[in-house]
Amino acid sequence: MLRTRLQPLHPIAWWCWAGALAVAASRTTNPVLLGLVLAVVAWVVTTRRGNSPWARSFGALIRLGLFVIVIRVVVQVLFGDRVPGATWFTVPSVPLPSWAAGVTIGGPVTAQAVIGAFCQGMQIAVILACFGAANSLASSFRLLRCVPAGLYEVAVAVTVAISFTPQVVLSIARVRDARRLRGRATSGFRGWRGLAVPVLDGALERSVALAASMDARGFGRRSTSPKLRRATAAATLGGLVGLGIGLFAVLDSGSASGIGLAVILVGGALVTGGLLAASHGSRSRYRPDRWLAAEWLVVAAGLAAVAGVVATGSNDPNALVQPLYPLALPAGPVVALAGILIATVPSAIAPVPLPVRAKLSEALA
Amino acid sequence: MISFDRVTVTYPDASAPALENVSLTIEEGHLALVIGATGSGKSTLLRCVNGLVPHFSGGHLNGTVTVDGRSTERYRPRDLADAVGYVGQDPDATFVADTVEDELAYAMENLGVDPATMRRRVEDVLDTLNLHALRQRAITTLSGGQRQRVAIGAAFTAAPRALVLDEPTSSLDPVSAEEVLASLARLVHDQGTTILVAEHRLERIVQFADIVIEIGAAPGAIRSGTPATIFATAELAPPVVRLARVAGWSPVPLSVRDARRNAPELRQRLEANRRPQPPASPGDRVARVTGLTTAYGPIPALADVSLDFSEGEVMAIMGRNGAGKSTLLHHLVGLRRSQRGSVEVLGRVPAALGASEAIRLVGLVPQDPGALLCAETVAAECRDGDRDGGLDEGTTRAMLETILGSIRDETHPKDLSEGQRLALALAIVLAPEPPLLLLDEPTRGLDYEAKARLSRQLRQLAARGHCVVVATHDVELVAEVADRVVVLADGEVITDGPARSVVCHSAGLASQVARILAPAEWLTVEEVAIALGGRPPQDGTPS
Numbered sequence: 024m025l026r027t028r029l030q031p032l033h034p035i036a037w038w039c040w041a042g043a044l045a046v047a048a049s050r051t052t053n054p055v056l057l058g059l060v061l062a063v064v065a066w067v068v069t070t071r072r073g074n075s076p077w078a079r080s081f082g083a084l085i086r087l088g089l090f091v092i093v094i095r096v097v098v099q100v101l102f103g104d105r106v107p108g109a110t111w112f113t114v115p116s117v118p119l120p121s122w123a124a125g126v127t128i129g130g131p132v133t134a135q136a137v138i139g140a141f142c143q144g145m146q147i148a149v150i151l152a153c154f155g156a157a158n159s160l161a162s163s164f165r166l167l168r169c170v171p172a173g174l175y176e177v178a179v180a181v182t183v184a185i186s187f188t189p190q191v192v193l194s195i196a197r198v199r200d201a202r203r204l205r206g207r208a209t210s211g212f213r214g215w216r217g218l219a220v221p222v223l224d225g226a227l228e229r230s231v232a233l234a235a236s237m238d239a240r241g242f243g244r245r246s247t248s249p250k251l252r253r254a255t256a257a258a259t260l261g262g263l264v265g266l267g268i269g270l271f272a273v274l275d276s277g278s279a280s281g282i283g284l285a286v287i288l289v290g291g292a293l294v295t296g297g298l299l300a301a302s303h304g305s306r307s308r309y310r311p312d313r314w315l316a317a318e319w320l321v322v323a324a325g326l327a328a329v330a331g332v333v334a335t336g337s338n339d340p341n342a343l344v345q346p347l348y349p350l351a352l353p354a355g356p357v358v359a360l361a362g363i364l365i366a367t368v369p370s371a372i373a374p375v376p377l378p379v380r381a382k383l384s385e386a387l388a
Numbered sequence: 389m390i391s392f393d394r395v396t397v398t399y400p401d402a403s404a405p406a407l408e409n410v411s412l413t414i415e416e417g418h419l420a421l422v423i424g425a426t427g428s429g430k431s432t433l434l435r436c437v438n439g440l441v442p443h444f445s446g447g448h449l450n451g452t453v454t455v456d457g458r459s460t461e462r463y464r465p466r467d468l469a470d471a472v473g474y475v476g477q478d479p480d481a482t483f484v485a486d487t488v489e490d491e492l493a494y495a496m497e498n499l500g501v502d503p504a505t506m507r508r509r510v511e512d513v514l515d516t517l518n519l520h521a522l523r524q525r526a527i528t529t530l531s532g533g534q535r536q537r538v539a540i541g542a543a544f545t546a547a548p549r550a551l552v553l554d555e556p557t558s559s560l561d562p563v564s565a566e567e568v569l570a571s572l573a574r575l576v577h578d579q580g581t582t583i584l585v586a587e588h589r590l591e592r593i594v595q596f597a598d599i600v601i602e603i604g605a606a607p608g609a610i611r612s613g614t615p616a617t618i619f620a621t622a623e624l625a626p627p628v629v630r631l632a633r634v635a636g637w638s639p640v641p642l643s644v645r646d647a648r649r650n651a652p653e654l655r656q657r658l659e660a661n662r663r664p665q666p667p668a669s670p671g672d673r674v675a676r677v678t679g680l681t682t683a684y685g686p687i688p689a690l691a692d693v694s695l696d697f698s699e700g701e702v703m704a705i706m707g708r709n710g711a712g713k714s715t716l717l718h719h720l721v722g723l724r725r726s727q728r729g730s731v732e733v734l735g736r737v738p739a740a741l742g743a744s745e746a747i748r749l750v751g752l753v754p755q756d757p758g759a760l761l762c763a764e765t766v767a768a769e770c771r772d773g774d775r776d777g778g779l780d781e782g783t784t785r786a787m788l789e790t791i792l793g794s795i796r797d798e799t800h801p802k803d804l805s806e807g808q809r810l811a812l813a814l815a816i817v818l819a820p821e822p823p824l825l826l827l828d829e830p831t832r833g834l835d836y837e838a839k840a841r842l843s844r845q846l847r848q849l850a851a852r853g854h855c856v857v858v859a860t861h862d863v864e865l866v867a868e869v870a871d872r873v874v875v876l877a878d879g880e881v882i883t884d885g886p887a888r889s890v891v892c893h894s895a896g897l898a899s900q901v902a903r904i905l906a907p908a909e910w911l912t913v914e915e916v917a918i919a920l921g922g923r924p925p926q927d928g929t930p931s
Contacts, residue, residue: 075526164486201759206747206776236482241469241498309493
């Protein structure tokens with residue numbers, strides 16, 4: 024099947040790709056590799072994101088990541104373990120009473136401590152950036168459109184909740200303005216107490232209006248009985264949770280993988296059963312996202328990054344970490360670097376979202 | 389298509405029915421306009437059509453409502469989704485999806501329409517409502533008029549044979565409102581859709597209506613008929629009809645175009661009686677804005693705005709949705725700090741003052757006056773007002789009496805009509821006697837009577853020396869009260885001049901009377917009535 028002009032890349036493909044890069048980042052503290060992952064993600068986001076409000080979430084999560092790095096380093100300098108090594112400077116230490124044994128404040132700060140903390144903070148920041156990239160490239164709304172029929176009601180609830188949050192923020196701003204217009208306190212305990220009731224009141228009114236509009240547009244008009252519907256939703260959700268726990272057990276080297284496999288099998292069976300039972304509903308889908316060759320390639324590109332990092336890790340585990348004793352420049356393992364570079368492929372093969380294309384052609388005209 | 393048979397609706401805990409003994413029929417392919425004072429039961433009537441009353445709202449419905457042969461007694465709103473589309477008062481509260489296309493398809497997905505048909509209908513609706521360029525946009529990034537059209541489209545894609553709309557243009561600027569109404573006319577003419585619509589600003593919609601349903605103030609006083617018969621005597625009438633009554637035209641014209649056929653004769657009569665108007669002399673300066681520039685992220689909201697505000701002046705600020713009107717008011721009242729440029733009221737900067745000090749200098753009645761009200765009763769609200777402003781006890785209550793007349797102390801603010809709520813908010817803001825009074829879109833949801841009362845109050849306040857600034861889309865209000873009009877476009881001041889010349893010489897901002905009598909410069913029915921030697925007509929009553 025050919026891709027139509029309007030069809031964007033399947034949201035699940037984007038989330039798989041970003042997830043794979045996050046997994047790759049989670050396995051290394053080598054700043055060279057982490058920096059490359061960040062560069063790849065940023066490049067794909069700038070070339071392939073749309074212009075919906077969600078597309079800006081990448082920038083927001085980058086800022087959050089920077090904040091995490093700063094906090095991680097500051098916490099290490101002030102409260103962290105006193106790591107041995109070359110001392111850069113000394114923070115005056117505070118003697119603590121005996122009941123607080125084990126906690127230290129201040130002391131000598133070594134290069135190893137700061138660089139190690141920076142690399143750990145950077146790892147979290149890059150994982151956050153991957154999540155931001157997934158949100159920018161395919162908003163959670165689009166991801167929720169892909170949920171199977173058995174989870175439709177759950178997806179609607181989540182969708183409404185996501186769009187609800189910014190509305191509550193707006194409504195808080197409105198109520199604060201109104202309090203100021205009446206000459207009342209807008210901060211402090213009295214201010215906040217005065218906020219809660221009108222904000223909740225407004226939220227309630229909005230949800231009633233939304234429910235009326237959904238009802239008037241045929242929401243909940245299905246032939247299956249509510250009992251069966253609830254049973255299938257419970258089976259599918261329970262199965263998904265089981266799948267998640269099982270996967271975690273298999274991936275985590277510490278726990279027994281036999282139990283993990285069993286949980287995965289049971290979870291998979293529940294999900295399949297739930298989905299089969301729910302597929303008889305009378306809803307239809309408007310232009311469902313299709314899974315074509317480009318989607319496979321995008322997912323494969325993400326997996327290439329994981330493969331590169333994992334292969335390097337099994338051959339030369341030291342190449343994945345920032346060397347601290349002795350302090351040295353990080354290595355540049357070729358296999359891992361190549362794998363991560365392959366993850367830029369989506370910037371060439373994924374379709375450009377339509378509004379962006381329109382803007383480009385305006386700019387060129 | 390839609391028929392009501394002896395319908396009486398009583399809400400739970402209500403002492404009197406919201407609708408009483410309503411019988412009417414709307415033929416297929418007609419556009420029916422529902423008129424009536426606020427609180428007369430227009431919304432209830434509309435919500436009966438698809439069964440939201442009583443299935444969703446609770447309460448009791450006697451009699452039968454049938455749509456497309458189906459009775460709402462047996463069918464729930466969701467079962468009527470393929471017969472009736474419903475667009476509520478606040479479109480923003482009704483969106484489910486994040487992009488235009490998904491929102492349009494939502495109802496069809498629920499109905500299980502097959503994908504090929506869905507695709508075709510969405511394309512049809514995108515074309516009919518002129519939304520094609522916006523198809524993949526996030527709804528939150530659209531303007532008010534565009535959002536309203538998306539809401540109409542979302543109700544219309546399921547191919548209902550009837551469409552019900554509750555005040556679809558009340559928050560829109562004149563041009564966006566025309567767009568929405570033109571879309572409705574297209575649905576009626578090209579697709580044979582039956583439309584039932586409630587509106588306060590009749591001047592825009594009356595010419596499209598096939599029948600008019602008037603809900604009177606007395607219980608059970610409901611009548612329907614052709615626009616010409618209803619408006620011959622209706623209490624609520626657009627300016628064109630009131631002008632016809634003053635000038636003694638018969639039959640009553642309903643559109644500006646019809647009325648202009650009679651205009652030359654009336655212009656001649658008026659020419660003889662024209663009295664020269666004394667030029668208004670501006671009073672002392674109350675507030676001054678210099679070089680005000682501000683932005684929301686990358687979007688400029690105000691660009692180098694400089695204005696003086698004088699005592700005793702009513703100034704109207706007009707402009708498209710999003711032109712920067714509300715932003716300017718927020719700066720004047722000190723809710724926002726200026727990034728560049730300065731704002732001062734009587735030499736002080738409102739944003740730098742504490743809240744209780746600021747309200748003595750400048751007051752703002754926001755777009756939704758209900759936002760200011762949070763007490764349980766009118767009396768408690770007034771007491772809070774006295775306390776907030778550090779005023780003598782009873783000041784706010786006395787202000788409310790002068791504005792609104794008597795009102796019961798124990799009424800809950802939520803149970804007031806739109807006009808009464810506005811009056812209460814106005815009384816609270818006015819009680820500390822701020823020299824600068826700002827109103828943001830005050831006529832939203834007001835009927836003609838409440839609007840006329842508001843106009844009189846604003847004139848009185850100006851006469852007492854307040855400077856009154858009104859940000860509004862309502863050209864009729866501007867024609868009635870404003871001395872000076874400032875037009876904003878994309879954050880810049882593009883016009884600043886006397887109301888008469890701005891209103892008469894602008895295509896989009898002219899009042900109905902100005903359009904009918906152009907090129908003569910007349911603004912309102914009252915002016916014409918006085919010039920013709922009669923008394924000004926009492927608002928609403930036929931002369």
